[in-house]
Amino acid sequence: MRKQISSVQNPYIKELFLLKEKSRTRKRTQTFIIEGLREISLALNGGYTIKTLLVDMSILNEAALNNLLESAPFEIEVIEITSKVHQKLATRTTTEGILAVANSKNLLLETIEFKSENPLILVAEAPEKPGNIGALLRTADAVGIDAVFIANPKTDLYNPNIIRSSVGCLFTTTIATGTTSEIISFLKERNINIYGAALTASVAYQTIDFKKSAAIVVGTEATGLTNEWLSNTTKNIIIPMRGAIDSMNVSVSAAIILFEAVRQRNC
Structure with a gap:
């Protein structure tokens, strides 16, 4: 009973x-x-x-x-x-x-093992809003990328609002957390190209060859990426904008770039 x-x-x-x-x-x-x-x-x-x-x-x-x-x-x-x-x-x-x-799981960088020789990774620096984190995880699941790294996390990933907003994609994606320095070292040690979404010193995202190992790095909508990321990128990339504003929701920006990367890899 x-x-x-x-x-x-x-x-x-x-x-x-x-x-x-x-x-x-x-x-x-x-x-x-x-x-x-x-x-x-x-x-x-x-x-x-x-x-x-x-x-x-x-x-x-x-x-x-x-x-x-x-x-x-x-x-x-x-x-x-x-x-x-x-x-x-x-x-x-x-x-x-x-x-x-x-x-819960220990979401440590050292536990990450890639099945692909040319992994595609999303890195989010200091995301804070559960809704944005959930949307990023849904994007990662939809694209089918190899991993999501959260740099300098501000929110507990097992927050019920993240699980709810991700509709369970927290569990379908390989996730790791770490400091910005730790994640940069991890990527460089594995010769993974780092592409930072930024407004300055940037090239259009469509011009990048995403068929090679790549980490797409996005920052917060309010402040963007920190200088530590910007000084360690292989290239900074930008989504050309035609309207009056110069930024979009972080999950939308990530989706645009990631789906371009997948399009290139499937060609």
Whole structure:
């Protein structure tokens, strides 16, 4: 018989609420919460370990739960929760009645191994807004690049809003974090060309040969790339603009450049 929790005052539920809300709790416990069937399935496919499923069976279909459990290569604890408890833990207004507690991964540069001889990488320097990070991860998934590196991260990547805005693409992409210096050293040691999206001393992105190993580096919309990146690029690149402004949303800019790189590689 499954364990059941009906009170939002249950100590375990209080602990999970902190896990949802507080980055320091996620870091301390090395766990985080995933919401939704698709996102949990993507996490399993991405090699994440799911410890516990919390299910509101007034919403979730039993067959869907069984299919998920059967797809896991390990046993997962299942706890039935009431709608009130589910609403306490959920971040979405419309959901499928299922949440998971998963072990986080150490997103270290030294764990990265490329399958391709000429990897294509997206580097985002100091992204802060969960929505932008999620959009960048969706772009990376759509393009099918080899990795995403986050330099000087300002936001915990297991923030529920990043998981939500990435629609689970956090789990479909190889990700690593590090300082700008560490990532520059990593790229240079592997002879990976560094192309920084910048307004100064730049050439049009279409003129670059992206068939070779390449890292596309984007900065924040407010300040762009720091001097440390700009002084270490193979070439700075720019998207020619025809309007009155000189910048776009960072995920849009990344998508334009990355899809050009993929177009060249598929020619």
